Amino acid sequence: MWSETIKAASLLLAAVTVLVFQGSASAEVAALTLRMSAGPQTDIQPGGRVDISCAFDPPATYIFWRFSSNNGVTWNKLALCHADSGKCSLQEQFKNWTDRLATRVNGSLTLWNASKEQDGVYECEGIRNTDAAKDNRSITIVTPPAQPTVTAADSDTATEGSRLNLTCQSVGGNPPPQISWSVRQRSQTEYSALDSMSPVFSWQPPAQKFGSTVASVSVLTASSANLAGIVCHTAHPLANATSNELLIKVLYAPKLPRVASQRAIAGSSVGINCTADANPVAKLTLLKSNSTLSEASQPTLLHSVPSVTRNLTGAYSCLASNSIGSARRDFSLTVLYPPAVQAPSSVMVREGASLQVGCNVEAEPPPFTVNWRHPGSGRLLGNSSQLLITAAARTDAGEWTCEAQNLMSPSDGREPRNGRGSATVQVTVQYPPGMPVVAFTAGTSVVQSGSRVALVCRPSLLSPGVPEPGFSWTIRTSTSTRVATGPALTIESTGLEDSGEYACVAENSAGRGPAASVSLTVQQPPRWLDDSTATTTTTTTSVGVGSFALVCAVRGRPACEVAWSRNGRELDPGAYSVSREFDPALFVTRSTLRFVGPSRSILQPKDNGAYGCSAQNSHGKITRTFNLVVEFPPLIQTSTTKLALDPAASEISLECEILAQPKPKVTWEVGSNSYVSNVSQDTLTPYKHRATLFGVRSHGRFTCVARNALGEARHSVDVVPRGPPDPPTNLRMLSPPNWDRVSLSWQPGFDGGLQASMWLRCTPPPEGRSADEPIRIEHDSSLRTVAANLTNLLPATNYSVVVFARNQLGSGSNSAELRFTTSELAMPTVTGLRRDGNSATTLLLDAWPAGYCLRVEAAASVKKSQTQQQQQQQKLDASERQWRQVKLQQSACDAPSDGRLTGLDLSTLTYRLSLCLADRLAVCGPAATTENMSGFPEVSSLTIIIVAAFCTLLIICLVAILVFFCCRNRPLASKEAASSGDAATSAARASELDSPPARRDSRLRRHPEPDLMASTYKSFSSGKPYAMVSPHPSLTSTDETSIDQTNKVFSTLLSANHPIVGNNSSLASDCIEMELCDCRNYDLESGSDNSGTFLHPGRQRKVIYEVVV
Template sequence: MSWIFSSLLLLGLWTLMVEGARREEALDVLEGRDVTLECHFSNPRLLSGVLYWMRHRNGEVDNVAFGDQALDANYRINFVESESRYDLTINRATYDRDNGMFECRSVKEGSGSVLHNTVVNLTVLIPPGSPHITPQKPKAVEGKPIELTCSSSGGSPDPQIIWYRQGSDEKLRSVLKPGGGRDEATTSVLTISPTKEDHGNEYRCVVSNRALAEGERMETSVTLDVDYYPRITIGPANPMRVERGEPATLTCEVDAKPPVKNVRWTRGKKFIDTRQTLFIEQATEEQAGRYICQADNSLGILREREVTLDVLYGPIVTVPASKDLEEGQNLVVTCNVTANPSPRTIEWYKVDDESFRQSGDILRINSVTATNQGNYVCRAVNFLAPTNQEGSDRVGNATVAVRIRHAPGKTFIKLSTPVAVLDEAVVLTCGSNPPGWPTPRYEWRRHDSETPLLVGPNYTIPKAAYADEGTYTCTPSNRLGKGTTASMPLKVYQAPSILESLPETSVESIGATDVSLTCRAQGKPEPKVRWVKDGNEILPADGLYDVAVQQSALGSNGVYTVQSKLMFQGSKRKNSNQMMARDRGIYECLFSNEVREVGTPLFLRVKHAPITVHKNNKVAFDVGENAVLVCLMQSFPNPSFQWFRGNNLIHRNDPRFATNETALQEDVYASQLYISDVTDEDYGDYTCKGENTIGEHTTTLKLQPKGPPEPPVEIQLVSIGTNSIEVKWEEGFNGGIERTKFIAQIESELGSQQEYDCQYQNPCVIRNLEEQTAYRIKVRANNIKGMSDFSAPLQVNTGVEAASIPEPEQVYFEILNRVVSFRVRSTNLLLVGQIKKKPQGTSEWEVISSEYPLSGKEYEEIAIDEKYPEEIQVRLCAVGMEMLCGPYIEAQKVDVLPARAYKSSGLQYWVGIIIGGIMALALIALILLCCCRRRKGSKLKKKAGEMEVAHRGVSSQAPPPPYYTVGRDNKAMDGSLQNGIEDVSKPSIYNSQQPFTYGQMPPSQQNNGIGYMDNSYSNSNNGGSVNSQDSLWQVKNGGVNPGNYDTNTTQPPQMTPGSDPRYPYDPMLHGGYGISGYGDYSHYPPSSPHQTPVPHQMQMAPHQQPLMGKDDNGYYPGVPQQNGYMANGDAYASVQKNRKRMDHVDGYDVSGMPDPYMDHQMDPNMAMHDNMQPQQDNKPQISFDESLESGYSTPNSRNRRIIREIIV
């Protein structure tokens, strides 16, 4: 039953919701258009109620339809029950009738309850009226708010009104007041707080509603007129910097509305001017400061700005005029400086002493001396940077004369001129250093007179004469003492004076013979003479002139008279002495000596027939142009001209021809032939004839149409650069066209070609070339008519930078062979060697070889003639450019050139291979040797270990063997110590003495002395110290009865190591000194219980005892023992040894070093005993490192160092 109840409850709720449903919507319609208001029912049951439409407008409610009946003729009901639709259609909607709310209802009959309700808000759309802004011409004052109102009426719905500022799409905030209908205006109020920037701004009011099409809107605008307070711009800069004494201009520009009539300038609350521009003619420090400009435009606020005038000036320096001190006092001078801006630096310096400098405004010198006297300058510098000008330094200085009271020092004399000249004034000035203070009194004398000539610093000779020659002395003095006496020899010279001058002009005829010019002058010293023509010196070697000079002494004053004669003769003249037209010119004879140079000029003219001097015999003009043919001839006297066409004389009265003559410089005359309106018949040859009283001359000029230019000729080199070449050429005929271009073709030595456009330039600089490269250069001409052929080529090489030229290295001069040798680093440059020498006894350098070609080898050798030059220098230069060189390098003088390894690179290569091979072989041999020695060492250690085991249980010990010294116990008195290193019996520290011919010790007395050192086997070098017990053991061992020795001549039997049963001590195992556990008592090692008899074959005569190396067990086989030795029965006797230098033996007398003489001096008779069994060794063992370490050497694991113990 529960589900039935739930279903009924849901149905009831649904019914209630349907009956009370209300829908609401909005709808727009343009006025005059039809519109349908829809009323749809979702539940058909609702149609059973009463249906009607109502209209709500202006607070009134009217029924406009009931059921299916419309109550207005313009309304129509569209009731479709099957579609549950009850619509109201309005025909030609009007605002007054239809603008409002329409409601569709379904009411239940009998109860009146609303079953359905649909509300349609119908808006009849009407476009808004045109917007209007008030005020139309808004006037505002800066800072005071103003309202702009935009209104629009007659629109439906109420329009939207939006404000914009000109140039911006941003909406401005405003207050909108809707009208509520078309009969009331909708307004929008924009409030503006105006500023200066708002002046002239345009404000737009935009109006729109839904009646307007999309994007359509209505707008209007107004322009805001704002009065604003003054804005002052002061300048031209702030601060305004101007240099003192310069004009200054301050400006006060005012922007205001309404504009100001004038401004007010004040300074220090004092009125100055009312003009906007304040002009100061000359700025002074007093005029610097703050200037204020005020402006008022009657809006109630006074504005003002200030500008600072900064007057700049350089340092004004003041110091005391002088400062007098005694020697030893301290000098302190303050430098007062005023400047704007402040000086960057203040420093002191001393006049005529560049080494003296002090920074700061105080000059301080402690304990002054005479050398400190002088003029000291305080120098201050600041930097002035006036407005709108470049800055610059200003310097101010002042000088203080520091005067130290002292006597004058070393005196000197100076001449006012380099030399004293006859009849001219000369002044001798005397001074001293230090100068002396108070001011010294200067006394002048001549060497040949005791009478003073003058007192004063200057001795003036107003008009020097030969009688004034001599030696002058000057001695300064003051109350503190005298200075030294200085002397100066005075020589009076005479400037060259012309005794015989050349005439101003001279006229000669061509072909004249034996013409000469003569001039004469005198002077002291002897004048030198030279001739010049048109500014160029005449050289007789040119083959056109000859010069003869004669000189003679005049009196005994050294005055000479010199006469020179210029003769017009030479190998290049006709008949060697005839005058030529080219002799015309200005000649000058010049005399010079140490005083000056003087000369006498002459203008020489040569009479000759006319000579053609123009270059081209062609002219080109096109048909219809006016042609001009120019004929240039040099002639003296002046010529007359005639023109011919073929053989026909051209008359001056011909209307198409005209002539004109003009005199030019240097006797050159020009004649022009004018041809008007050229025709084809006018082309051809024209003859120009010049004639004077000497003769006549003709030349032919060809008139032709304009065409391509002719090739250039005579290309010449102007200059060479590292990457450029400048060339010039003689231009060919230009084809009648004035502007001719030139193109250079450049071909390198590698075959590459390029063209360079010289344009109209002649000379032409060709750039972008390779350094020190050979080029072939050809030039051709080009104009609008065409191009010429190439000229003949010019061969030239580019240069090289001097910095890239290498210096010669390892420069030697071999005295014996007179050869200069040097090394040249590898370079791509083409170089030559240049050598100069300074012969002995001279200071002048002489170039020996200026262009020595290099062979290309690493070492160059150049033979010279000089055997004993003072100096030799070598440098390298670029080929073809003698002046483009590296620095000179001085040669080292040697008797014989030092050996230079491997001058050939191929030899170096093979030597490297050989050395490498030898080193490889040596390395292999070293490795093999190390392996062998390591194998032997391992055997020795193994056997030593076995011996050590055997020794451990032995306690009995025999007395030590006797100690045999080689001399006195006091080593300082033993002369053998000095010769110890030469002892032939000491090839190794492990060797014992060589056998001697004394009596043989009985076998019972023989000890195993193998390996003993000659003098000692203790820690004492070469025989023990004063504390050593070696001598005691020597005495104890000497207790053996000497009578027991065999006195016959039989040689004692030889013993092998360990043959002494009483004392089997082996220093080889101890390293020749006391070991750990024994110390200096290493003489008491345990005795060996095993002894091996010496085979008879091992017994040798004394003279057969060899020096041997160790055997495989580390022993020295066959070495004689010392056991029975006593010199003549005296255990203290010196051992007699052969003296032999052993300096060459490496490691001689050093513990642990092998004997280099042992291995290779084995007795051949020992070879048969190689199979002998080694003796068993039961001596105590020590480690390898310990066994080799002693006072003589460092451990074997490190590098050996030899140490000598010297006992005094």
């Protein structure tokens, strides 16, 4: 049975396989496909060209072309192409297209010089065997339409509110144009849409191609559409056109706009304008109080009044009428005029009497204010037409003006105008004159002798006096008193005798006023006290004199200011002192120049020169020059002690610069020979001289000897062969060294006769330089002192520096050695270093400040299998390990955002981390190591809560145990307390418990820890909360079981891996203080007691601990 089933399945599979292969064979016969295109474009103008291509795949045997002129409604056979024969033939009815159409057997058709009759759809169909494929393309012969025309269906005239029908016709155009409408309102130039005329549009396409396109519109007429122009527009690809404008006419009744009432100012021109909008034109009539003023049969009636008067105020009407209807508008005209004021012209009153004056005012509109104004004082009295002054004063004199004011607001759009009217009354008040005013009209109160002075006396501005006063003068001088009259007083040429007081008095019929006076001072310009006209004097003295002085005495009024100078420049205040004496009776100023000061006390050679004394006051300046000649023995200024003689040169010259007064005689001594030298004098510094010895051809010592009457001076110059440079001298620091640089200076030695370069050698070398590599110092050889900055140093480092010179013949000797130590640089340390959980490849640390990079170094770790002593020794030897720098996976200069360092091997290596300057990676801060580092991960808030709950529960259990042991061992405790030894022990323990926290802290730190652990406990002294572990003060017991249990409990608490007191727990920032009495033999790491008890060595004690969190 199973064999038959398998056989049937095999036959079925074979049949399916045959069908699949047959289907694959039949699918290999491809169907006929067509790709049709036309170009370059299908819209062409008459005479244009277009190519239509039909690409058959595989090539068709027959290609049929058909043409439809009515968009495919009917088709006409156009041409037939036979691929085998390679021929194409046009149908008979299209034979006339032979010169404009061509077909080809490859499926292409070309139209050229196209005409309107060729506009239509072209279809090509290909046949191959039994397959066929066809497609078509539309070819449009584009022709522009003619200009459209607009006509009215019935009439171009309509009554307001009726409809008007218009037609727009455009002939030709293929494709048919689009037609739109627009209107130009009366008196406008721009066209707009017909939206305001409620249009109804219709459109009729051409009945045949290239026929007429017709569009119609029906509009609702209104008065605003009268004489409006309507046009239609055709839009076509070839051209846009606009029709003729058709003006429509609308008949409507008169429309009178509102005529505003007018207000006009008297004397102004007024135009009354009646305008009626009507068709046909309306008759206009202007009425005043129902009386006709004027008529007109035109759209506008203008009635003008050149100058309105008060009698034209009244009511007016404007009437318009035509065959359609009539309209009327009423308005008014008001004539405005300013106030008219009348008042007396003048009044007179005595000082203290009463005054009353009135004025009369008329105005339209009535005035809103009437005031009396006194322009002289700015006073304004009340709102009344009456001026009343009960007691006239001097200040009441002058013009009083009665002012009335109204507000005239014309209706012609102009700004409102204040109408003003006034009348002036002259009020005169008589009173005696006050103190006059005396002024200089020529000269001033202080003049030079011989000047012209003119004085004038004027009435007081505040109290001039009425009537006008007369004037008299009283002149008081040191020698006489005289009198003059009149307002002016003139002195043609003043002298010292004219100095004095000039008083003027004003007087009139009402009385005499107080006197006014001025003082006249006659002054003189500076003059020398000795009346000498000489401007230059010469004084000779000797160097070393301490009491020498130059004196300037001058007379002048006002007092003169005396200034000293040397050779045209200001004096050095450190080398001179100037004293000044003034005699106010004689106006004599005496200035003394002494040659002493903070920097010297006697005359010096450099005091030679021209000393200028200038005296000046406000009237002039005089100057006198003292030529001071200070004689002194010769001083040789030449500092050169060596010169090299170039073997290639035949000779050299030696120069000797000398300061001497008088001029010295100079000789050169060479061995036993002496030569007299010519001496030249400096033109700027007369006591500076120069002697030159020419033609030196040999080596040796040459001595310059300068002599004058006061002494002699010598200076020797050694002429030597060329050689290496001499060592520099005076190497020193210009300022204390910084942490990374120091500023140095020194004086170069003799260059050996060749151009020498300066070199510096630093030990140890600066960063980036080798140990034996000297540093070249660029310097100016013309300077006697060289300054340089030595950079790239390390902080807190001892350095030794020497300098030397080098020329073509070799290097010179070193200078004296300079030693210095760079300053320290405060650097941050790595903080928060801890393990990331139990990971052996990741560390956690705090972010470090910007500008620093992390340096990580690795060394072999302390092996756990070693003894404790070996481990401790290896920790102490950490500085001697072979540390190698570790390349981090992340950037060493950017703090990781998650605080993690990855890619480490904490299981076999110990790491040392430090922060270095980003721009000086060799400058690093203190290092932190990973030894004894906490291995616990950061604890979350939930973990802290759980640990706190566990600690609370533990404390409750410990309290319960405490109560249990207290109750159980009370008799034993009493017995123990009776013994004297235990009492002493208890006292000692109490003393230990009473010890201050600082002592307990010191006992805790007796166990040495690495730097990392020291940084971990740094917060202990900061005053933050901490965990304290101490023995309970009230209990001691000898129960060994309790001691063991307690030790186990607190050994767990003290373990570095316990979450309560571990370095990486939630209390990692807190301090753990342990009060263990005598902890000398207690191991904090293991929590075991090596001495037997805490209180007594060799004895077992039960100690209850109190844990406070």
